[in-house]
Amino acid sequence: MERLYPLSRRRLLAGAGGLALSMSNFAARADDATPLRLGVLTDMSSLYADITGPGSVVAAKMALEDFLASPHQIKRPIEVVSGDHMNKADLGANIAREWIDRNNVDVVIDVPNSAVALAVRNVVQQSNKALLVSGASSSDLTGKACSPNLVHWSYDTYALSSGTARAVIAEGGKTWFTLTADYAFGHAMEKEVRTVVEKLGGTVVGGVRAPINTQDFSSFLLQAQASKAQIIGLINAGGDTINSIKQSVEFGIQRGGQKVVATVLYLSDVHSLGLNVAQGLQFTESFYWDLNDGTRAWAKRFAPRNNGRYPTAMQAGVYGATLHYLKAIDQLGASGDGKAVVEEMKKLPTDDPLFGKGSIRADGRKLHNMYLFEVKKPDESKYPWDYYKLVKTIPPAEAWRPLEEGGCDFLKS
Template identity: 50%
Template sequence: MTVITKAILTSAFSVALAAGAQAEPYRIGVLTDMSGMNYDLSGKGSQVAAEMAVEDFGGKLLGEDVEVIVGDHQNKPDVGSTLARRWIDEQNVIAIADVPTSSVALAVQEITRQSDTALLISTAGSSALTGASCSPSTAQWTWDTYALANGTGRAMTLQGDKTWFFLTVDYTFGHALEADTAAAVKAAGGTVVGQVMHPRETSDFSSYLLQAQASGADVIALANSSGDTMTALKQAEEFGITAGGQDIAGMLLFLTDVHGVGLDIAQNLTLTTAFYWDMNDETRAWSERFGERMDGKMPTMVHAGVYSSVMNYLKAAEASGQAKSGSEVMETMRGMDIDDFFNHNASLRKDGRVVHDMYLVKVKTPEESEGPWDYYKVLRTIPGDEAFRPLDQSDCPLIDG
């Protein structure tokens, strides 16, 4: 056999082998909390929401299969970073979604920035993610600390709650939420009379609540989340704080938090959210589909945001023809209308902030609720341009000028 014949046969064999080989699927990595305090508000529900988006999109991107994988970052930045790097380098992950805990999200954002991988943030809320730490491959989809502050903080101050005391969780998210809320309170004519920091996953808030109670502030603002918020609310009830005339502001409350503490404790709390399952026919239809996979549990704003972010990422990736360049997909998305059950006529800004309406809601009393998960009354729709930090006030280095 001649060398030329051998070369031809080898080439033909290689082509046949390549044609018969299965291409590795594109993967969406849901990086979430599967074992800690954020499990109910994100966790398995975020995985389910991402899977629903991939299925509804048709399961393929640019002709290749798309799969969802999930990882537990344990609310630790080093664990989250390691998982993200391994996914991108070894498992063909083209986008990372959800990412509870701002310190984890900021660490993961550095990995995705270096690799030009899409980061679709739904749970982490520090406004720094689209501020000084912004990235061209990131979209912060659902909420941020500025929007919560501008919603709840401004509304309560304008209605007469002029003095505020902050009970703040001592890490990136808590610091950002307190700072943004304090600024909104002062802009509305209020004052901050004190604050106290607490570690994450605190079981005893008695000393912190006593300081807040002794301050005489109109509002005790809980600048924390999930398990910490629920524990603080329960213990505030035991101390008779609201019975004594002070208001409690849960600066970040999820539907699952209200469900966890019950309407007896959560009733009449004012909060800001990006989504409520029972707002209209579209939200109810999607939420009922979600609930069928989650034993009747209704979605939080995070779950709805994960679905919307993954679906719109897939649309933009298909339109751009670029599955692996997060920055190019985001640039394509900036030219698209983002319109679904979660947000209408929304847009992705250059700093990575998705601008959409937010909602000021009040928790129903037990008498007003018609059953499980019927918890909110919508008081006001906050237009996106009002809810989120104006672009001309951003310190994102991607903004020209």
């Protein structure tokens, strides 16, 4: 049975919505025990809403349902609540603080937009709760901004930039111009891309930064075109990626011999672009719905609950992280000490139908395979959402930044 989570006027104005899920197999009533509350803090209304948003809430609820369908010891009610941070770091931090201080939320989940995730990370650590990041990608979250209260699940800027840049340079793309989203994620990814390109003998000849949620990329693309670089690396995401790719085609950049590379690309982006525009794009990703029997079965349960839209890697990450968190709570027997819960998550091997078997490293980095995909040509797609072909599987040892290179402070103590 679903019930609405009570909203104060302040929370409503802040963009925080709530949806509680309580299951009939609990013997205790909600007023007999404090519920275990899972807070999905995401982008419900802006450029990341398709790749996270309502689909992330669906994924968290599916993880709860699958956990409750398995043998477990938790007898408390468990609820999923959701909030819209609107890509504003201060708003995200305020919602997280109110959830924790007033509404007994034990864990904050998803948090797309690295600037928001970094702000929420401070709130969660100060309150000793848990933060499960699926939507944000900055590798600083397990580097200089690491936290003993944080797990970083789906991907990060190191894995994305390393996989894509290596593949492009191997094909002869030695000179690069970067078009970067001007906030924490873009800055981190730009640095990672430059490092990989230069390490492999390439050169970044120039770059430009664009504000988040830019609609007109013409001036930025003209600078990229004028650079004569072989590769124009798009270091942006969501609606920004869609707009910059569409406009690069309109400017005839690809026809002129330059190659546009998306360092971050999601299933929903390809769906919006269409295969005629997106075909041939190569990118690194942690999940694809049509990868194996387990991913297919889960995606076909997910899509009807998400308006027919198939899952992105971030939504899959919400499912995997939430399920593993619940397993750790069940093993530990308590949820109040967020640091202790994250420690338990690191002790337990990870295993779910979307990412397979894996582990969580001491710095909070979730370790699993990454994949190099290529977008299919229209005549290669045989059924709805059949968009990718697998080019290469990248094992964890190659995909993720080595632990000793991250600079995670709490490990030193």
